[in-house]
Amino acid sequence: MELELIVAQFQKKDTVAFEKLYNMYSENICGVINTIVQNSNVAEEICQDVFMKVWNNSESYNASKGRFFTWILNIARNAAIDEIRSKSYKNSKKNLSADYFVGILESKEDHESGKEDIIGLKNHLLSLKEKCVEIIELLYFKGFTQKEVSKELNIPLGTVKTRNRSCISQIRNNLAL
Amino acid sequence: MDTKEYIASGILELYVAGTLSELENLEVYLNAEKYPEIKKEIEAIEASVLSLTRTVSPGTIGFDDIRNRMDMEGFPLTEGTKNKVGWTAYLGWAVSLIFMAGLIWLYEQNNQLISDIEVVSLQNITLEQQIADSEISLAKKDELLATIRDKNITVVPLGGQTVSPTSYAKAYWNKHEKKVFIDAQGLPDPPDGFVYQVWSLKLNPLRPTSMGLLEDFVEDDNKVFALANPNESEAFGITLEPAGGSAAPNLEQLYTLGVATS
Known part of the structure; x- marks a missing residue:
């Protein structure tokens, strides 16, 4: 079924459509949350909360505001950031700026990653240059804006877009192989 | 618009990342609707981001947990197709x-x-x-x-007698066919157990011969009765007799009498 149709059904509160969307994106959303909170169990809990939020606010999604995945991605990032700002989290001494998503990749054993293609991609991501890792981390996992990335990495505004495109292209090329 | 240049600018990667402003999001959306190659590019970028994010997933608790939560919040679950009753x-x-x-x-x-x-x-x-x-x-x-x-008919009027002066009858006598039709309309209904009997009379000396009974008198509508008369009659008389008739007339109960003129 077309994504647009599934989303339309989901917005009519069709739980079957919702389950399809959950199966399509829950792994990704949990992964993004995990890179922020740096705790698998907490990430999985927040991930479920995020999908409940998505269900309860289904009518607020509008295709003109962006991709459906991007919509959930933003909700997930906000929920994860709220979590690490909370008191209880600050007490658990995590230093989030130190670890990039590649840190999680490095700590993961190959058998945990499951399928062959994911292992291949993982190895490819680990071989990405530092420049790509940091810009992908900030844009996709942390949700920084172009301006914020420019400031954070101390590079010109225009360079953010082109460098990011080149980095994403490398991942795409790897997927195509 | 140069779509290649637009794609190469890297704006679509930021679109998928969700870090563009609302206005920029709308602009990309409209361009994607207008140019299929832009939409295709966005889908390819999204696919690579999905692959990327999947690699760092810790796994998920699963949809059963979501289903339980929805159940607790009172959401009705959809079973296959929606059971929505529309107008x-x-x-x-x-x-x-x-x-x-x-x-x-x-x-x-x-x-x-x-x-x-x-x-x-x-x-x-x-x-x-x-x-x-x-x-x-x-x-x-x-x-x-x-x-x-019929030209052979002789009409004999029968006048009322002492017992019943107002009674009358007529005899239509066809000598040729030896038949007599008695028109008994002028006779009263006979009392129960009695019947009118018609007699052919020879005069000098008086000699009555029974011609028959006026059976079922009351029921008969036209009160015309056909009787055989082989006699050389000189007169006709009608008497009231006990049911079944009599061998000889009871002249005290003679109701009507008429003489054949010819």
Whole structure:
């Protein structure tokens, strides 16, 4: 079924459509949350909360505001950031700026990653240059804006877009192989 | 618009990342709707981001947990197709109810017509019977008229006697066919257990011969009775006799009497 149709059904509160969307994106959303909170169990809990939020606010999604995945991605990032700002989290001494998503990749054993293609991609991501890792981390996992990335990495505004495109292209090329 | 340049700018990667402003999001969305190659590019970028994010997933708790949570929050779960009753369904029911009511009405009308036809048919049969009866009656009357008009008929009026002075009768005598028709309209109904008996009389000396009884007098409509008369009658008389008739007339109960003139 077309994504647009599934989303339309989901917005009519069709739980079957919702389950399809959950199966399509829950792994990704949990992964993004995990890179922020740096705790698998907490990430999985927040991930479920995020999908409940998505269900309860289904009518607020509008295709003109962006991709459906991007919509959930933003909700997930906000929920994860709220979590690490909370008191209880600050007490658990995590230093989030130190670890990039590649840190999680490095700590993961190959058998945990499951399928062959994911292992291949993982190895490819680990071989990405530092420049790509940091810009992908900030844009996709942390949700920084172009301006914020420019400031954070101390590079010109225009360079953010082109460098990011080149980095994403490398991942795409790897997927195509 | 140069779509290649637009794609190469890297704005679509930021679009998927969700870090563009609302206005920029709308602009990309409209361009994607307008140019299929832009939409295709966005889908390819999204696919690579999905692959990327999947690699760092710790796994998920699963949809069963979501289902339980929705259940606790009181959401009805969808079972396969949605069981939503729209206005069209209600309209459908309404239309079929009206249709059924129409059918019942037509059925009632049809039954009424059938029963009307049955009534009219019965009336027709009755009327036909009446017409048939009338025709038979008319034929009888024609026959009677023809009989009394016959040139061989001798008409003998019978006058009332002492017992019943107002009584009268007529005898239409066809000597040729040896028959007498008695018109007994002027006689009263005989009492129970009695019957009128017609006599052929020879005078000098008086010698009565029974011609027969006026049977079923009360029931007979035209009161005309045909009797055989082989006698050389000189007069006719009618007496009241006990049921079954008598061998000789009881002259004390002589109701009418008339003499044949020729």
